[in-house]
Every structure is written in structure tokens, then in C-alpha cells.
Amino acid sequence: MLTLIINCGSSSVKLALFERDRSEPVATAMVDRVATDAIEGSYRIGDGPRQALSCPAYGDHAAALDAALSGLRSEPALHDLRVSAVGHRIVHGGQKFSAPALVDPEVLAEIRALAPLAPVHAIPNALGIEAATRLFPGVPQVAVFDTAFHQSIAPEVYRYAIPDDLYERFQIRRYGFHGTSHAYVAEEAARRLGLDFKNCRLISAHLGNGCSATAVLNGESVDTSMGLTPLEGLVMGTRSGNVDPNLHNFLAQQAGLSLDEITDLLNRKSGLTGLSGISNDLRVLTDEYHAGNKSAKLAVDVFCFRLARELAGLTVALGGMPDALIFTGGIGENSCLVRGLTLSHLSAFNFELDPERNKTAGADTNGIISSGSGPTAIVVPTNEEFAIAHATAALCPF
Known part of the structure; x- marks a missing residue:
């Protein structure tokens, strides 16, 4: 059983498959220039050579995800691909999410509602969740937020010097990003040292x-x-x-x-x-x-x-x-x-x-x-x- 990681950007879809507790992926795939006539993608099994994907012209994020999975399933080692859980990189979690969350309709709605704070990423992130729901019905999904690691920052650090009502009405504050990366390398550096x-x-x-x-x-x-x-x-x-x-x-x-x-x-x-x-x-x-x-x-x-x-x-x-x-x-x-x-x-x-x-x-x-x-x-x-x-x-x- 494998964990599938999905990262939907504004014009790209990236996938990685992991066995439990293994830091190197079993396979990876990427589709770029989504929703254009120049859409293209590739996949890789382990550390083997990259293989081209067959991608539909002007395919949306769901079509890109389907194309990537079809490419992976074409490999004998992944022909009977079984996914036990799906994890999503979500760029913006606003003030609500300070930790990863199991995806349910309420969480998905919250991610969509954050579109004003992350107009380039919020909707593609939501589309990735919806596509995975169709492709893997009943499989649990987890949203992992880039902003979550920074929710420990104190108000004197995250507040802007603007009228308070703007903060209250529109959640205008410093959130920070790349939190998943910063948390990972900080803990790894401490371990090494x-x-x-x-x-x-x-x-x-x-x-x-x-x-x-x-x-x-x-x-x-x-x-x-x-x-x-x-x-x-x-x-x-x-x-x-x-x-x-x-x-x-x-x-x-x-x-x-x-x-x-x-x-x-x-x-x-x-x-x-x-x-x-x-x-x-x-x-x-x-x-x-x-x-x-x-x-x-x-x-x-x-x-x-x-x-x-x-x-x-x-x-x-x-x-x-x-x-x-x-x-x-x-x-x-x-x-x-x-x-x-x-x-x-x-x-x-x-x-x-x-x-x-x-x-x-x-x-x-x-x-x-x-x-x-x-x-x-x-x-x-x-x-x-x-x-x-x-x-x-x-x-x-x-």
C-alpha cells in the first residue's frame, strides 16, 4: 500500500508515491503547462530514466492527474497501483490551520475560501483534492499546509501596522510559506548536529x-x-x-x-x-x-x-x-x-x-x-x- 502525494500548482501537477517510512519515492511524475496546447509531462520509477507522458491538449488539473497516474500504471511494477492515503501540499491555510488536517467537505470549503489570500494556488489545490476524490473514492486525504508551521509566530511579529479593523475583516497579516520545508530541514539539521x-x-x-x-x-x-x-x-x-x-x-x-x-x-x-x-x-x-x-x-x-x-x-x-x-x-x-x-x-x-x-x-x-x-x-x-x-x-x- 502506497501514500500518494499531490502538489497542484497554478499550471502544474506533481506526484510522488511513497512506501511507509521510506524517504525516497517509489515513483514521481510531473505535468507542466496545464490547460494549454503545450501541456507536457513525464514520470520516473525510482532512480530510473524519465519517461514521457501522454497528455491531452488543454487538459485541466484533473486530466493532468489522470494522465500521470495512467503513465505510472503502465509500468509493470505499478500496474496494480493501490493507494492507502493521499496527501496534498496546500499553499495557504490562513489562520485556521496550524497542523495537517483530514480532508472533509468543511476543510475543502475552507481551502476554497482562502482564494483571496492565495489566488494563484488555492483553487488548483482544491481541484487536486476533488480530482483525487473521484479517482480514489473512500481513500482518506490529508491537507498539509505550507503556512501551518508559522502559526506559532507571535502577534508582534505577524501583525502589520495597519488599522486593526482591516486585520479583523480580511485577515491581513504575515503568514509565511515554505513551512513544510523549513520544519523538515530544521529537525534534520538538529539530528545531524x-x-x-x-x-x-x-x-x-x-x-x-x-x-x-x-x-x-x-x-x-x-x-x-x-x-x-x-x-x-x-x-x-x-x-x-x-x-x-x-x-x-x-x-x-x-x-x-x-x-x-x-x-x-x-x-x-x-x-x-x-x-x-x-x-x-x-x-x-x-x-x-x-x-x-x-x-x-x-x-x-x-x-x-x-x-x-x-x-x-x-x-x-x-x-x-x-x-x-x-x-x-x-x-x-x-x-x-x-x-x-x-x-x-x-x-x-x-x-x-x-x-x-x-x-x-x-x-x-x-x-x-x-x-x-x-x-x-x-x-x-x-x-x-x-x-x-x-x-x-x-x-x-x-
Whole structure:
């Protein structure tokens, strides 16, 4: 019996199948460009080669999920695919959900009602649940919320300085995201370092196309960089991160842009892409950086400085210096340039970066890339799908 993990994005569907208590998936699948004529997908059994999926043109999320499952079932090892539980990555849980929840009609309705807070993700997340209900009737489903880990943050940290009635009426506050990843890597880092997870100070930097940083004190999130939406905080692949709140008004008046155009610009045309004018891919920018491209250098330098400034600020919520700083996500796990530049800005922390360890992401030192008596810098690969599978199994113990 297998646990199926579903991650429905705005234009994609990702699947992973797990056996109980196994951290590596039995199989994975992904369908991209959902509801377009360019829809495409692939699947993979274990660590084998990727195989193309047959996807219907303009297929919706349900059709994409069906195509992915059909591809997996075409493999002899999964021909008689039996799923005991389904776990869903749900981006926004609002203020209601501080832990994973068994899906029922009320929970599904709550997820749909959060669409104003997560317009890009809430409806696709709900569609994934509805599609799984049709495909696996009677199989229990669990919603695992990206925001849940951050529900431990105190009001003085999550409240914005806006009129109170706006908070009460519209739930306008800082929520934070990537919670599943931050929780997983923080606990894993504590395990690797021999720390008591319930009695330590950690900072986690999840760096990918989306980026966020979180302060974890005694096993709980106490501050994080993202806010009401995933746009707040760090510079990201295509997202600006923090900007002057009056920028919208300025661009509307001076550039004649609409609110929708400005929002799209800050979400899809800014960040590393906007600064460099080249790409949101850090691998491309790293090559250009070393080749002397000034725009690429500016983009990487801004990215790392802003990251370091955010990491330093998170120590306020920790009440002191961290025992460890964790790098994770595609950039955090693979870019020795970003790790090195970021730590160079944090001289007050007394990190002692080992250049050779950094080059290999601590391959021979359990992820540790620092040395000496200062705080530890460590690279911990994230495994959000396994974390969701683990949470799902906890609510479906059979």
C-alpha cells in the first residue's frame, strides 16, 4: 500500500508515491503547462530514466492527474497501483490551520475560501483534492499546509501596522510559506548536529525560484521572511521581494501601469530576472558572474546581500546567535557562490566557512561547510514530499 502525494500548482501537477517510512519515492511524475496546447509531462520509477507522458491538449488539473497516474500504471511494477492515503501540499491555510488536517467537505470549503489570500494556488489545490476524490473514492486525504508551521509566530511579529479593523475583516497579516520545508530541514539539521530540536536556535534559508528564511526556536517557527503572500521578503527568481509599499502608486502615475500589470511585474518579471535582464536560473547567472557580466554580478550581489540582511534580522526573534544556519532548496543546496557571498556579509556571526567543504556542499562532512568554534553552517537537502507523506501517514495510521 502506497501514500500518494499531490502538489497542484497554478499550471502544474506533481506526484510522488511513497512506501511507509521510506524517504525516497517509489515513483514521481510531473505535468507542466496545464490547460494549454503545450501541456507536457513525464514520470520516473525510482532512480530510473524519465519517461514521457501522454497528455491531452488543454487538459485541466484533473486530466493532468489522470494522465500521470495512467503513465505510472503502465509500468509493470505499478500496474496494480493501490493507494492507502493521499496527501496534498496546500499553499495557504490562513489562520485556521496550524497542523495537517483530514480532508472533509468543511476543510475543502475552507481551502476554497482562502482564494483571496492565495489566488494563484488555492483553487488548483482544491481541484487536486476533488480530482483525487473521484479517482480514489473512500481513500482518506490529508491537507498539509505550507503556512501551518508559522502559526506559532507571535502577534508582534505577524501583525502589520495597519488599522486593526482591516486585520479583523480580511485577515491581513504575515503568514509565511515554505513551512513544510523549513520544519523538515530544521529537525534534520538538529539530528545531524546532535542538537536537541526542542532546545536550540536555528535559521533556515530555503532558496530556490521562491526564497524564504525562517527562525526556528526550540522546534517552533518564531519569525519568517514571507508575509501575507509569497511576494514579501527576499529577492527571488522572478519576484522582487520587499519594495517600498508606495511603488504601486508611483508606477501607476509615472509609467501608466495598472494594478494587475504592476503585480505581474513584481511577481514574474523582477528578482534575479529583472536585475540581470538575463535569467532567473542561478546556474546561468553564476556562469555570467564568473565571466565578468556586470548585470549578472549585480543580481547575485543584491540577492546575497538582501539574504544576509534578513538572516541577521531573524536573530532578534531567536534572542541570540543561531546554533546553526541551514541552506536548502535548489540554490541553497547547489550554489557555493551564494553560500560563500552570503556568509561573507555575516562576519559578526563569526562563521568560519571552509572553502573546500563549501565547494562540495559538505559531501564528506554530513553537510557541514564551516569549521572552528563559531556557529555551524550546514547544507541540508529538503524533502517536502516525504514530509507531507510522513504527516499524511500520521493521520492515517493503517
